[in-house]
Amino acid sequence: MKTVQISLNSIDKVKSFVNDITKFDYDFDLVSGRYVIDAKSIMGIFSLDLSKPIDLNIHAEESIDDVMAALKPYLL
Numbered sequence: 917m918k919t920v921q922i923s924l925n926s927i928d929k930v931k932s933f934v935n936d937i938t939k940f941d942y943d944f945d946l947v948s949g950r951y952v953i954d955a956k957s958i959m960g961i962f963s964l965d966l967s968k969p970i971d972l973n974i975h976a977e978e979s980i981d982d983v984m985a986a987l988k989p990y991l992l
Contacts, residue, residue, distance in 0.1 A: 921969045922990040934958050934984045943975040
């Protein structure tokens with residue numbers, strides 16, 4: 917598992933983020949404070965405080981270079 921910090925501070929960013937990560941078969945969790953939600957759930961993402969950076973847990977055993985390339989616009 918790898919954890920990175922991302923920023924999803926606009927509605928368009930949230931939509932494109934979900935579209936980008938649904939292309940991968942891995943599980944993704946967003947962690948904000950004590951809340952952990954499925955990163956592929958738009959409704960779940962909008963329940964978080966998007967004004968702060970959010971931790972993204974990527975549950976992948978293999979090389980995640982493709983995932984990191986797709987996440988580049990959202991990384992802090």
